[in-house]
Amino acid sequence: MVVLTMPWAYSKRLTGQSVVLYNTVMKGLCPKGLVLEALDLMTKMSKDGSPDIWTYNIIIDGLCKLGCLSDANILLNDALARGYLPDIFTFNTLVDGFCKQLKLDSALEVVDSMLSQGVTPDMITYNSLLDGLCKAGKYNDAVETFKDMVEKGCVPNIITYNVVIESLCKSKKVNEALNLLHEMARRSISPDVVSFGTLIKGFCDNGDLDGANELFIKAEKQYKVSHTASNYNIMVNALMQKLNTQQATDLFQEMGERGCAPDIYTYHVLITGFCKAGDVHSGHSLLLEEVDKGLTPALSSFGQVIDWLLTKDRIHDAVDLIRLKVSRGIVPGVVNTFFYVSKREVVAPKIVLKDLLK
Structure with missing residues (x-):
């Protein structure tokens, strides 16, 4: 947490040009994480005159990006106490920061503060709230917030719809989520690859x-x-x-x-499926193909194929895979199946042990 001190002394007013200069310098410091330096500059600025709302916005945004939301909130309250009217950017920055940390009650308090100051929540405000509610698993609340957004005349965008589609799918309301495609069409909003990916997963x-x-x-x-x-x-x-x-x-x-x-996940899913179906040949072939394409298979993919090869008495193929694992720097797991393989194949464990010792 950044400890804020506010020794504002309004002895004289800065010229407009000086305010812009100060703000420009602070805007350069904050993205680099130098918020304390920007705060020091703001203190100096107060001795020369008065910062403006953009000064506050720059520092609040910097504090939120550092996760110092309590300090950002203190700065917002200071702005309000000194008669500055925060704009939509100020409030949205805080709402988004609180939602990212899943501090939804605090985010809603900021929204209440917005309304009390006569600032109307916009699409960005609602998108932040919806995202926070969805990540917190409050899917029904997310859907209700969406309805409230539309009723108040705030037009959703593709991000809004994608969050609501996810909320509905997580709530097992896939048909309601599907109906949103028609609503999007009425608003001339085209669903994207995320919209369909979420719906497909829901089904x-x-x-x-x-x-x-x-x-x-x-x-x-x-x-x-x-x-x-x-x-x-x-x-x-x-x-x-x-x-x-x-x-x-x-x-x-x-x-x-x-x-x-x-990708690696595609191969892992296929290899696992083929092994479960008892098609060891296909699983083994896919694993070798994955390696040939320069991918590093999941450790469990190796383990499943090796185990199945051993149950089919394909000892040498299994040993070759273990050698391949070692050559790729993959730490082999314990292959319990060796203990169930025909005892006449005792040479196999010795070969494996020799490779592991290397």
């Missing part, structure tokens, strides 16, 4: 893979949204959990065709 979490797949296709065909690896991963993961290996593989191949490179 998957509800076990409605057909609905999720329909949305996945609709996003590209109707809304011209190009899916990212994240959206593909949501679908691939949901399909592999149901052991729908064929459709998941088709999506995996589609990723490559669309120039959307699969």
